[in-house]
Amino acid sequence: MLISMTNEESVLQEGAGEPDGFGRLWTPHRMAYIKGENKPTGPAAGDGCPFCTIPSMSDEDGLIVRRGEHAFVVLNLYPYNSGHVMAVPYRHVADYTELTAVETAEVAELTKQAMTALRAASGAHGFNIGMNQGAVAGAGIAAHLHQHVVPRWGGDTNFMPVVGRTKVLPQLLADTRKTLAEAWPED
Template identity: 65%
Template sequence: MSVTRPEQHPRVPDGYDRLWTPHRMAYIDGENKPVDDGAGPGCPFCRAPGEPDEQALIVHRGQSCYVVLNLYPYNPGHLLICPYRHVPDLTEMTAVERAEMTELAATAMVTLRRIKDCDGFNLGMNAGPVAGAGVAAHVHQHVVPRWAGDANFLPIVGQTKALPELLGDTREQLAAGWGDGPR
């Protein structure tokens, strides 16, 4: 992350500081999105369980679902809960998968409250491309920690989110403290 001041680049006449986030172009350009609806190497949620946890950013592995950090988080600690099976939405999941997804979401909330001291959460899923699903062929639930005052002008005006922590550091903290402590 770098901030460029107008005096460093005199062609910028408005006097605003610029927060450069070129890493976001990977998301905008569709990097890591599956090329088709098929399971396997084209699907990042099918591929992740076959990789080491640290490399795949997996925080916890359950019986039918796993918890992974979002590569393009809205906030530090933004988790995704995915079934191992390649299914497009809740209607295709088994009752066991749906139950475990719900339990993992609850455990994620407990863990994030304790480790990240968050004030609230956004939980949800986008079913289908028209609903905003980036990986529409493999259902996943978002657990996004929220803090009072965590939204500012950057996401609204600049379509940019400043994240103060590296994904690997967040994964290490959450994996080490997964599910410990009272509910």
């Protein structure tokens, strides 16, 4: 949930301080990410890996956009942009070199399909596509490989993420999942 307040409302809510001319944009849902909630407790599949748990959920509850035979596409719970999805193999594997040829092909095909769906659903102008291998490379869940597909639009970076370190997303994740699922290309 995003809560926007004027500076005066913010000061009253906090109960202290002097007005400083800044508005406040509160994103309390981000605290779960900051605290590391729902992160695996270890490297094994049974150590609370969300990518191992998500496939047992309904598409709506798991934010799954598409299921394949060896991999699936899921919305990122903490997206960089609206429509930020990940192609994830079902098998709990950490390193790209550990994927089978079939898994590699399906992750690649789902990535291509995600790009097609994002162009159709939201008119994406471009994409950032990639995977972070290992915690030192920035992988939030290093034990289970996942490839990011982040849609981009001209001018989508403004003062909010650059200065305010806050991203404003125009659509709820459930609505984004439904829109992308409906725009997914036919097999």
